[in-house]
Amino acid sequence: MAIQDEGILDQAEGLRRMRARKPIKVIAIASGKGGVGKTNVAVNLAVALAQQGAKPLLFDADLGLGNVDVLLGLSPRFNLSHVISGEKSMDEVLISGPWNIRILPAASGVARMANLDAQSQSNLIQGIGDLSLDMDYLLIDLPAGIAGDVLTFSQAAQEVLVVLSNEPASITDAYALIKVLSRNHGVKRFKVLPNMVRDQKEGDALFQRIAKVADGYLDVTLEQVGSLPQDPALRAAVRAQKAVVELYPEAPVSRALRDLALTIERWPHSFNAAGHMAFFMERLLMMHPESSI
Incomplete structure (x- = not known):
């Protein structure tokens, strides 16, 4: 088993009980x-999340340049281009991927998939x-940037988690993404995850940089959800085409990713899918008719 710590397994059992009768988080x-x-x-x-007992679906929404399957060493015969x-x-x-996560694989190098209409x-x-x-859980791995599919799929989510690194272009572009989603598409709350930082102090400072600008110019709420350290284990896992939480669990x-998963388990269920995407949330709730808000 990838995780040896019995405390983690006990925690997973407790989370299974907490998760009972809960609607899906998107x-x-x-x-x-x-x-x-x-x-x-x-x-x-x-x-x-799967290691904690959840049943996540990972949707590779980078429809024309998907690489979720590549990161996990999978070779799907079919992908979403065959659905379209x-x-x-x-x-x-x-x-299926490790720990029985389910994956909707995108195409790779299929130009028409990168330009789907709304x-x-x-x-x-x-x-x-x-x-x-x-x-x-439905995790939507969006394409980078502010293309039309990013905006559409973001509106279908209850939570938008913005990943950024400590470099000027990343900070500027993350702010631009938040600005477009908030001003033009009704997304007002964002979780922010500093990635590849030296330590928690650097992660906190990075969050404060983008939060200060957003507070001054945008009507949004930003919340930091921890930080992920720069770690050679991640590069080794990428080369091995394995999830680092499975290949190098310690x-x-x-450890930071597992902490993030535990944090997400504690997020309240919210229903903030914007505009015409509200029907999506209704469909997901219909899959769990016993759920209560």
């Missing part, structure tokens, strides 16, 4: 630019709501 994982470790966060967060073309159903392209994007979201799948970054 979390979009975003970044203003590429190269900040967003997809690694999405993949390892899904595995960490009508060749396969959503259920038929689902694949209706096709909405149809994908509706298809996820129609999945015959038992899940309690590495500093793995």
Whole structure:
């Protein structure tokens, strides 16, 4: 077993009981630019949640340049391009990853998938709501930046988790993403995750930099959700095409990711999907009709 600590297993059992009769949490994982470790966060967060007893579905929403499957060494025969073309159903392209996480794989190098119209994007979201799948988390690994699909899928989420690193372009682009989502698309609350920092102090300072600017110019609420350290174990796991929380469970970054997963378990269930995406939340609730708010 990847995690040896019996305390973690006891904690997972307690979380299973807490999770009973709860609706699904939908979390979009975003970044203003590429190269900040967003997809690694999405993949390892899904595995960490599964290690705690959750049933996450990881949706690779970088539809034309997906690489969730690559990070995990998986070779799906079909992907979401086959759903869009009508060749396969959503259920038929689902694949399993470590700790039995379920994954909706994106295409790679398929130009038409990177330029889907809003209706096709909405149809994908509706298809996820129609999945015959038992899940309690939907993690949406968004493309980097502020393309149309990022905006559509962000509106379908209850929480938007913005990953950024301590470099000027990352901070500037993360702010731009938050500004567009808040001013034009009704997203007002954001979780912020500093990644690849030297220590917690650097992570806190990075959050304060973006929060100070946002407080001055935007009508939003930002909340820091910890920090992830720069850790050679993560680079080694990427080379091995494994989740770091599974391959190196005691590495500093793995411990931080498990802490993040525990934090997410404690997030209250909210229903803030904006505008026309509200129907998506209704569909997910219909999958768990016994759930109460």
